[in-house]
Amino acid sequence: MENNRLRYIYWTHLNRGNWNLHLAATSKGLCYVGSGDSSWEGLQRWAEMRLPHSQLKRDDNRMNRYKEQFIQYLERERSDFTFPLDLHGTPFQLTVWKALQELSYASTYAYSDIAELIRRPGAARAVGAAIGANPVLIAIPCHRVIGKNRMLTGYRGGLKMKTDLLQLEKSRS
DSSP states (O other), X not given: OBXXXXXXXXXXXXXXXXEEEEEEEOSSSEEEEEESTTHHHXXXXXXXHHOTTEEEEEOTTTTHXXXXXXXXXXXXXXXXXXXXXXXXSOHHHHHHHHHHTTSOTTOOEEHHHHHHHTTOTTOHHHHHHHHHTOSBTTTSOGGGEEOXXXXXXOOTTOHHHHHHHHHHHHHHO
């Protein structure tokens, strides 16, 4: 409960070309982006874990500002996002997610690079776990993080989506 009122998580669905995304936000900002056929279930699970006293409410109008920026990004008209985020994670996760937001468009980095960036050089595995928990795909560009050997590693949206995002960014730059 927030001030004895029910807290809403507003959501919408974005289906554009090959992109199938569920976007969700609180009154404070975007809090979740999920992809693929299981993105609705992922949003429900995430909401139950991170904001258990909230209710999901579809509101396409309220979510339009987020949707518009995602469409612009997917159409190669935008390289970053300007909407607010409402992130829910551990202090370490929040530090990693903030670092990810500083990554250059169309570039890739190793997990160890992110560990260095946050001044925790021995924490590459923990960085990987925090990246895996990123609730806001694309807007927090964890797709730009790859293995030290330059190979693609896991991605909540799937490796095909990660590949597609990297190719989309490379084709615009």
